[in-house]
Amino acid sequence: MQTKDYFQTIITFLSIVLVLLNKNRCEANEIELPKQFVASSSHTNNWAVLVDTSRFWFNYRHIANVLSVYRSVKRLGIPDSQILLMIADDMACNPRNPRPATVFNNANQHINVYGADVEVDYRGYEVTVENFVRLLTGRNENGTARSKRLLSDAGSNVLIYLTGHGGDGFLKFQDSEEITNQELADAIEQMWQKQRYNELFFMIDTCQAASMYEKFYSPNILAVASSLVGEDSLSHHVDPAIGVYIIDRYTYYALEFLEKVEVNSKKTMGEFLSVCPKRVCISTVGVRKDLYPKDPYKVPITDFFGSIRPTEITTGVVNVTLSTIPEDHFEKKPISKPNPALFYDQFPSELFA
DSSP states (O other): OHHHHHHHHHHHHHHHHHHHHHHHHHHSOTTOOOHHHHTOSOOSEEEEEEEEOOOSGGGHHHHHHHHHHHHHHHHTTOOGGGEEEEEOOOSTTOTTOSSTTOOBSSTTOOOBSSOTTOOOSEEGGGOOHHHHHHHHHTOOOTTOOGGGSOOOOTTEEEEEEEESOEETTEEEETTTEEEEHHHHHHHHHHHHHTTOOSEEEEEEESTTGGGGTTTOOSSSEEEEESSOTTOOOOBOOEETTTTEEOSBHHHHHHHHHHTTOOTTOOOBHHHHTTSSOHHHHSSOOEEEOTTOOSOGGGSBTHHHHSOOOOOOOOSSOOOOOOTTSOGGGSOOOOOOOOOOOOOOOSSOTTTOO
16 A cells, blocks of 8 residues: 555656646747847847839839948948849839939939949849748748848848838838738748847838838847838939939938948947938838847947958058968069959038038
8 A cells, every 4th residue: 555655646746747847838938039049149140131122213212222221231241142132123224214234322423333243132023022021931932042042040130121112001012012011020920930030120211111110029120110100201312314313311311321330330220220310301210129129329230231250450461471382482573552442432421411
């Protein structure tokens, strides 16, 4: 009898333990990740998804918007292999373009943002809601080239920039279909559950843009929009030589700020979020910070617009000796100082008063 009671006690004890374990499992959040991942203070790589959702000549400004952001993130270190660019690509060679094979973002035509180094990943009728959602979630069709995939991971800081025509709760894709704010929020939730980002910065320049981030419910997202619900997002200026508006107000002032940012800049995301006050933007810029655990004023802007690059900067001369090869093996030639690669300002300060 004593042995039977002993085993009965053991069985009862194990049953209680199993019930408690099951209770804790049921109470846990199904998408909860380790705290060290959620509150990560660093990241290992950067990606950018830049999308112009419109087409047709009168939407020239939208392609100028996205190509200007593309140029800025590339200048600050994100390589083309980690930038996904989606554009209709119908402006440079449009019959109405007085300067074929060019796209400019200011009336001075100071710089062609559609340069020889632009790599378009999705063009023309490839810019669809389906392809955009597949890109974010990693659910690419079989045979999709590696260059057309977002290969981010749990250490990735991802920038998503959208420009085009939108309304209350939707964004149009090439005047033929729409993505809703709920569909976008669910796609980003899939990214989170699949550990496809560490932190995400969502930036959108459309009419009623703030409606597109209202449904977000995933963690570690910082979002900014060019206009609130019920407001239009306005263009900045016309180029008389081209005959259309060539850049939007919010993106213009955002890029004016980014042009002053260098790789080792101390500027912060908090400063960037206030680049376009209503007196110059006309619309009210919307910001959503409740899903983001950090103080934006303590987050370097290069965390999203730059790239992690393990480099050491020196102003001195580094002598490299090849000890295993005799010096007389090489033909001695005078060494000329190479010309540094120059990036001209997109917005000359004297252009506009």
